[in-house]
Amino acid sequence: MRYRVELVTERLHLRRARxxxxxxxFENYTGxxxxxxxxxxxADPDVARTQAMLKKWCDAAWxxxxxxxxxxxxxxxxxxxxxxxxxxxxxxxRPIFTMEPASASGGRDW
Numbered sequence: 001m002r003y004r005v006e007l008v009t010e011r012l013h014l015r016r017a018r019x020x021x022x023x024x025x026f027e028n029y030t031g032x033x034x035x036x037x038x039x040x041x042x043a044d045p046d047v048a049r050t051q052a053m054l055k056k057w058c059d060a061a062w063x064x065x066x067x068x069x070x071x072x073x074x075x076x077x078x079x080x081x082x083x084x085x086x087x088x089x090x091x092x093x094r095p096i097f098t099m100e101p102a103s104a105s106g107g108r109d110w
Contacts, residue, residue, distance in 0.1 A: 017058035
């Protein structure tokens with residue numbers, strides 16, 4: 001669990017999931033057809049699916065050993081709004097969940 005730390009840059013905060021993240025993530029990322037265009041996943045059909053994913057990857061997984069994959073919620077530093085996910089695994093060669101900047105699809109630019 002030593003790798004489960006929060007990371008902060010000037011604009012972004014990679015952190016553990018918080019209460020209320022599911023609805024915001026669904027609106028900004030997991031429910032978006034545009035944001036699911038390149039990752040190997042489809043857009044979530046509803047907030048409940050996003051909540052279940054957060055429970056598995058961003059809550060329960062944080063308490064497992066260091067070799068288990070876990071996910072960070074990517075949020076803005078300015079307002080703390082959840083805008084994406086990043087799945088981390090010591091054995092993974094590439095990220096499974098990534099964030100596509102909204103500006104690529106005509107949305108907000110983080």
